[in-house]
Amino acid sequence: MAKKKPPRNNDAPRQNDLTGSLRSLPGSELERARLFLNMAGVMILALDNSGRVAMINRRGCEILGGESEQILGVNWFDHFIPEPRRAQVQRVFQGIVWEKQKSHEYLEGPVLTLQGEQRLIAWHNAVIRDDSGEIIGTLSSGEDVTEIRRAEEELRESRQLYQAFINANRDMIFVKDEHFRYLVANNALVEFFNRPLEDVLERTDFEMMEISAANRCRESDQRALNTNAVVVTEENVGQRIFETTKFTLMLKGDRVGIGGIIRDITERRHGEEERERLREQMALAQKMESVGRLAGGVAHDFNSTLSRIMRHAETALETMDPADPLHTELKEIRRSARRSADLTRQLLAFARKQTSMPRKLNLNDTVGGMLRMLEQLLGDHVQLCWQPGQQVWPVHIDPAQVDQILTNLCINARDAISGKGRVTIETKNLAVENEQLNLHAGFLPGEFIRLSVSDNGCGMDRETLAKVFEPFFSTKETKATPGLGLSTVYGIVKQNGGFIHAYSEPGRGSAFHINLPRHVDQPSAIRPTPVLETDSEKRETILVVEDEPAILKLGQRMLQELGYHVLTAGTPEKAIQVSSACSGPIDLLIVDIILPGMDGCELAAELIRQRPGSRVLFMSGYSENIIHKYSGLENKSRFIQKPFTIRELAASVQEALKNADPRS
Structure with missing residues (x-):
């Protein structure tokens, strides 16, 4: 059957329109143009x-299913565009x-x-102008992408079926590329990482x-990649x-x-281990009974000596x-004897698997009683600074555990100092707000009493700091130290x-x-949260x-909420x-003390030379005294320690702005 030819538009074309322009081309040039166009795919x-x-x-005629005379x-628009879009x-x-x-240009x-x-066409479009610059039409190139898009849709459906299949599996399933980046992860793995799929891929x-865990996975x-073999490993994650x-x-x-x-094989392994555990329980009970008797005997004799x-x-x-x-020395002897008795009781509690005996304490009093020890x-080579x-x-903790915490931290601080140095012990109240939880892993919301021990020793790099609380990890060369000091502190705190x-930081000490947690004797009546002063008029x-972008952004937002005009700099x-x-x-x-390339104090001095009327507020994760030791800030009195709340920041800023001397 002959194809029906669409009715032709009878409006006669003008010579200055596109049709007339094409017809006005010399015959040889027009033929060359047609030849080139017909060669296009x-x-x-x-x-x-x-x-x-x-x-x-020609390719256009093939796509539209007709001859050029029909088109x-x-x-x-009337004949080749579907009616809903026409x-x-x-x-x-x-x-x-x-x-x-x-x-x-593309659609x-x-x-x-x-x-x-x-048919679905991918168009690239342009306008055509005559010699005077007037638009006389459009020129488009169109690629038939119908089959490509159909194949893409089928592939999308196939992937969805594949993803649904692996997501229904309770095992964690993944695929990584040659750079060990996740390409595929099912729901079980995403839930294990506790983050959205897009944050895993x-x-x-x-x-x-x-x-440590990432290193084991990478190994x-x-x-598997090097041997082209199936590799099977087992690992404990929590329970x-x-x-x-x-x-x-x-x-x-x-x-x-x-x-x-x-695959989670906990139940299977527990079943296999149950018989072994039963066999070990008797031996363990006998061993602990022996340890308990030994500890009891030693403690009895030691307590008798302490009593005398x-x-x-x-x-x-x-x-x-x-x-x-x-008289003062004798009082210290009596205090030390009481503290030794507490430690002996702690040994008995461990040997008999008894819990500690916490009580309400004022940390200032407890730490003050330990200073001589x-x-x-x-x-003699290390100066101890106490800043209550x-x-x-008040806190609720076993006083012997406070002894353990300070003893272990002070020993580590002492060993990190070569030559003369300083260790600072400080206490302060701390209210942790939700904004700080996003910046510091492990922080908990609420009211706390902070006990800080800082030194100006050799410091640690990030890799060492990440492992410092692991049991048996130690940076000390001697094998006589078991590496349990900081892990003990961590356990007590938890x-x-x-x-x-x-x-x-290396070369700048540690804090x-x-x-x-704050100890409250009786549930107090709920008081309304104090409203921060924000003044839209103060600018x-x-x-x-x-230099930490997250903290810089948080500080900017806090100050803007307080009504200040804020400028920021990362270096x-x-x-x-x-x-x-x-x-x-x-x-x-407001200047961080530790900055790349220039000490915060040097930067502040340079800025003060430019702007003598400006005031200065320093901030750092170190204690104020340690910072003074490093940077020559002994005469600086405006300082705020990280992390801080918006209330602490507001108070420090207001105090700094009231100070008439920018270098104080």
């Missing part, structure tokens, strides 16, 4: 300003030729063939796990036992990746003049519902912040210099540029 289509087809190549001169597409076309809107849309079939284990990945099977598989582009299945020491000390104190220099522990906080809240935060300008060089570019006054400089 895509549709070439020219429309005049009225939407008539002025030119179409030339007809209205493109009016919209025609409006866009008219807007382009009338120069009311720009041409879409995809359906066309109708002469047989009524729809394209990431490595080092971005989602602790370094088994590498082994669960997982068996991981890894194997190589081919990826797109002849690349080799890693496939894996992680305490009794003789008390007798001497009663008969000695309080003004006698030995700690000074002797640190030695004002009106610190046992008492607190958290610990360490801060250190350990012990945070213990003091503050320049914040901080000393940027801070100097910002200061130089600012035409108005900068009322306050």
Whole structure:
């Protein structure tokens, strides 16, 4: 059957329109143009300003299913655009030729063939202008992507079925590329990582796990990749036992990746271990009974000796003049004996598997009673600085555990100092707000009493700091140290519902912040949270210099909420540029002490030379005294220690702005 030819538009074309322009070409040039266009593998289509087809190549005729005589001169929109989209597409076309809107350089849309079939075309479009610059039509190249998009849709459906299948599996299933980045992860694995799927894909284990665990995963990945063999490993994660099977598989582009299945085998292993556990229980019970008897005997004899020491000390104190220099020494002997008795009881509690005996304590009093002992522990070459906080809240903890915490931290601080140095012990109240939880892993919300021990010793790099609380990890060369000091401190803090935060840099010392929950005797009435003062009228300008982007952003938001105009800089060089570019006054400089390339004190001095009227507020994760030791800030009185709440920041900023001397 002959194909029906669409009715031709009878409007006679003008010589200055696109059709007339094409006809005006010399015959040889027109033939060459047709030859080139017919060689193209895509549709070439020219429309005049009225939407008539002025030119179409051979590939275009093939796509539309007709001859050029059937297509030339007809209205493109009436015959080749599906009716639901016709009016919209025609409006866009008219807007382009009338120069009311720009041409879409690329778009995809359906066309109708002469047989009524729809094909999806990917268009690249341009306008055609005459010699005077007037638009006389459009020129488009169109590629038939119908089959490509159909194949893509089928592939998408196939992937969805595949993903649904692996997501229904309770085992954790994954695929990694040759760089050990996750390409596929099922729901079980995503739930294990406790993060959205998009935060798992394209990431490595080092971005989602602790370094030690990521190293173990990388080692088994590498082994499977190098040996092209199936690698099976077992690992304990918390209370669960997982068996991981890894194997190589081919990826797109002849690349080799890693496939894996992680199965929870806890119940199976527990069943296998139950018989062994029963056999060991009797031996363990007998062993602990022997240890308990030994500890009890030693403790009994030791406590008897301590009792005599305490009794003789008390007798001497009663008969000695309080003004006698030995009176203070005897009181210290009595205090040390009582502390030793507490430690002996702690040994008994461990041997008999008894719990500790916490009680309500004031940390200032407890630490103050240990100072003489700690000074002797640190030695003559290390100065001990004690800075008790004002009106610190009470805590609920075994006093012997406080002894253990300070003893272990002071020993580590002493060993980190070569030559003369200083150890600072501080206490303060701390309220942890939700904003800080996003910046510091392990922090807990609520009210705490912070006990900080900082030193100006050799410090630690990030890799060492990440492992410092692991049992048996030690940086000391001698094998006589078991590496249990800091892990003991960590365990005590966790046992008492607190958290610990360490801060250190090589060559700048270390700071350990012990945070213990505030103890409240009786549930107090709920009081409304104090409202922060925010004044939309105050527009003091503050320049914040901080090299940690997250903390810089948080500080900027806090200050803006308080009504200040805030400038920020991530490096000393940027801070100097910002200061130089600012035409108005900068009322306050908030500067981190530890910055790349320039000490915070040096930066502040440089900025003060530029702006003598500016005031300074320093901030750092170290204690104020340790910072003074490093940076020559002995005369600086404006300092805030990280992490801080918005209330602490507001108070420090207000105090700094009231200070008339910017260098104080």
